[in-house]
Amino acid sequence: MGFFGRQKKRPASEPTLPPSMAEFMKAASYEIDGLIAQDPDWYAKLPYGGAMSREEAREFEIEKRALWRRIIAEAFAHRELKGLRWITRGDDLVCPECRLWDGHLFSRDNLPELTALCMHLGCRCELKPER
Numbered sequence: 001m002g003f004f005g006r007q008k009k010r011p012a013s014e015p016t017l018p019p020s021m022a023e024f025m026k027a028a029s030y031e032i033d034g035l036i037a038q039d040p041d042w043y044a045k046l047p048y049g050g051a052m053s054r055e056e057a058r059e060f061e062i063e064k065r066a067l068w069r070r071i072i073a074e075a076f077a078h079r080e081l082k083g084l085r086w087i088t089r090g091d092d093l094v095c096p097e098c099r100l101w102d103g104h105l106f107s108r109d110n111l112p113e114l115t116a117l118c119m120h121l122g123c124r125c126e127l128k129p130e131r
Helices: 021-038 054-077 096-101 108-116
Strands: 083-087 105-107 126-130
Touching: 021 054, 054 083, 054 108, 054 126, 083 108, 105 108
Parallel strands: none
Antiparallel strands: 083 105, 083 126
């Protein structure tokens, strides 16, 4: 193996870095494509339907999912944060499940619970860092 092919070993005390954005995008692509395969009518159900093509909507959903996952990973790495607060748009397009989570604070200890929640296609919710 050449010099550039070797990976530097980290001391056990050094924290591991979150995945790269490219890795988040790849994982999000698999996730979104799986959700699309489960619901052939997904495009018609989007709250922003008609504003973009099917492929643009798919790419937008992948980017949103990757950012959502990255925010969670980075919040876990920042010890000064209390956690992440789930915020909806507060309008009639908010789904019943998201409405239940609105305002909920996921503490750093509960971030794995947040990771396990499946953000649905067309979700417009945000995660707000709380200090």
